Amino acid sequence: TADGAIVDGEPAQLQQVIHNLIRNAIQASEPGAAVDVQLERLRLPGRRVLSHGELPSGAYVCIRVSDTGRGMDEATRARIFEPFFTTRPAGTGLGLATAFEFVQEQAGAFDVRSAPGVGSTFAVWLPALPEAEPGVSAAGGTVMIVGAARSALQDDEEILAALGYEPIGYTDPDAALTALRAEPGRFDLLIVENQPAGSLGLAFARRAARIVDRPIVLSLSATDTVRPEVLSAIPIVDVAHRPWRSNALALTLRRHLGSEARSAQPRRRVAAERAAAQ
CATH class of the missing domain: 3.40.50.2300 (Response regulator)
Structure with a gap:
């Protein structure tokens, strides 16, 4: 976990992004193999180019989902976020496309590392928000x-x-x-x-x-x-x-x-730590 891992966006959409990444990692792995989920709060001193996006300097929350499954070749990796592209017979090809759209809407980026037979790591980078904001109360109950x-x-x-x-x-x-x-x-x-x-x-x-x-x-x-x-x-x-x-x-x-005061906010602050733990 990471203190201050607060990002902008709709909580259920962030939850779905992480759910899709973990599900894909499980399906790409042997039965019983571990899937590793990590969360960090990082600061980039300068602009960084990732595999699927580019980020300016600033504070970020990074969620990484890693597996030791079958991995992907370069051609597959280049198309994974295309709508309706899938390597599974029963897949729709919409899970990663939807996740990519959410991350783009939040001015974030994906960094995907993979190789055949080695496994894959999907890292979601999202801009971090300040830990406290006056007048915004946390949901709960x-x-x-x-x-x-x-x-x-x-x-x-x-x-x-x-x-x-x-x-x-x-x-x-x-x-x-x-x-x-x-x-x-x-x-x-x-x-x-x-x-x-x-x-x-x-x-x-x-x-x-x-x-x-x-x-x-x-x-x-x-x-x-x-x-x-x-x-x-x-x-x-x-x-x-x-x-x-x-x-x-x-x-x-x-x-x-x-919690009427918070419901009036047009956008929601999301605890990435909570979403990653579900």
């Missing part, structure tokens, strides 16, 4: 998520973690209620998936509201509708429509967790 499918719940947890919250997911409504009774002060906000045919959704939210006085957000699919008077009677403070958009979700959470 513990969020309970109650959903039906474990795989979907894991995706939800990744989104919340990338936004700076501590997510705790439950697929069993009874276990979630037990956790609320045991530690009513542990959770700052609840997100509940709406499942009208089961015990999730409004029925769970109604029971949870009797146990804790915490904001409850109902997660609805694009086709779900719930009458406003039903929501206010529970009470539900807000609705998050799926698929979740990280920008909209971040604003919703900050509105109900007392």
